[in-house]
Structures are given as C-alpha cells and as structure tokens.
Amino acid sequence: MYGEAPLTSLKAGYRIERPAAPGEEKAGCVIRIASIGDFCFSENVPKDMQPQSVRPAGRATAVLPRAAVLLAVLLFGCLSGCSKKSLMDRSIPAVSAEEIAVFRAELGEEFPAAELKDFDTALQELKLEAMNNGVSGVAQREERMRAAVNGKTVREALVLGWQARHVRVARELEDMSGRLEHDRQLKDRPGSADSSRFLSNLVANEQDIVAQLKRQLDDADEHLVRWGASAPAIVPAKAP
Structure with missing residues (x-):
C-alpha cells in the first residue's frame, strides 16, 4: 500500500x-x-x-x-x-474648552511638536484677533476662538489663524512705520545733544522693529500660499 x-x-x-x-x-x-x-x-x-x-x-x-x-x-x-489620517484633514471638536484640549493632546501623541507649531500659532492668533476687536476677558477670547474653528479641519483653522496673523502684523507694521517717520523728523531738528542721542537710539530701535515686522508679514504670506490661500484685505482697526 x-x-x-x-x-x-x-x-x-x-x-x-x-x-x-x-x-x-x-x-x-x-x-x-x-x-x-x-x-x-x-x-x-x-x-x-x-x-x-x-x-x-x-x-x-x-x-x-x-x-x-x-x-x-x-x-x-x-x-x-x-x-493614520493626515493632520490637515483632522476635524476639530471645539464645543468646549475640555473638548479642544483633549483634541490637542491627542495630536501631540501622534505628531511631533514641530508639525503642530503652526496650528498652535493659528489658535493664538485667533485669540489675539478677538482681543484686538474689543473682546475682553481670557475666557471670552477663548470662546471666540473655539467658535471660529469648531467643526473645521486643521487646514481651515490654519488659514483662518494665519490670515488673522497677517492682518495683525500688517497693522503693527503700518503703525510702527508711522512712528519711525515721525521720530526721524524729530531727530533731524536742532536740539540738545542728549535729546539727539535719545532720538537716534529710538529711531534705531524702531528700524529694527519695522524690519522684524516685515519678515513676519512675508512669513505669514508664505504660509498662506503653502496652504493654497491668500492674504486678506486689510480692514482699518476699530478705534479703542
């Protein structure tokens, strides 16, 4: 067999x-x-x-x-x-402060801090935007930020936040440029030596600030272009 x-x-x-x-x-x-x-x-x-x-x-x-x-x-x-779902496509739950805090903690476990830096900046800029628009109180500014990003993707929140950054920096640049021009004129007027030295130092500091703000504005524009967005039109700031 x-x-x-x-x-x-x-x-x-x-x-x-x-x-x-x-x-x-x-x-x-x-x-x-x-x-x-x-x-x-x-x-x-x-x-x-x-x-x-x-x-x-x-x-x-x-x-x-x-x-x-x-x-x-x-x-x-x-x-x-x-x-793993990409960072840009994540939907942001932000009904409450606890909800968005948990979401941010989960992102921190999945992605390195360097990849989340722009997102953190965007959220901070939305709070600053609320403050510049007259929203008083930390809790109220936090609530305004959450209302802006709730249900949106990380990409959409990045665009909103960095557009707000562009507007803020552009306004600061305009204001500082005006101060610089004014102080230059004062420096050129006849006066005491002490006053001249003070104004010279002031003008030098203001020139550094203007250069820094220009770099920040260019950086904001580069970020927006990277995400397929453009800089918003600058609306005059509300009077205090």
Missing part, C-alpha cells in the same frame, strides 16, 4: 511513494514515484533520509493559494483601515 509523501523530502509535484519492489532495492534505498502533470518519474532515496509521513503534497499545495489570498485581504484591510 502506498504511503504519504514525507514533507521534508518532498519535491514539487510528489504525490506517492512506495517501498522498493523485489529486485528494485539498491543499497538501502527505496523507489519514490513522483508525478508532475502528466509526467511520472522515479528516483532512489536513502532510507535513513525518510522522515515521518505527512499530508500528501497535493493537499499542501492546495492550501497555499487560499493562505495567500487571506494574507492579501488582511494586508489590504490594514492599509485601508489602519492608516
């Missing part, structure tokens, strides 16, 4: 093996019958290399395609369902 083919000594297509028939034994070997498709062949295998019998090769090879399909399905499911 034919036995099952041993796993460790199988070659592709082995189906059955049998002990050597009388006259077929050669130096402690058995005759192994193998088949591949419509072709059959035999070979001598030393008896001491015969392991325990296992399932026939035909059944083993039949399992492999099913296993490969299952593995592919699991891999596809992991890639489609387990992939």
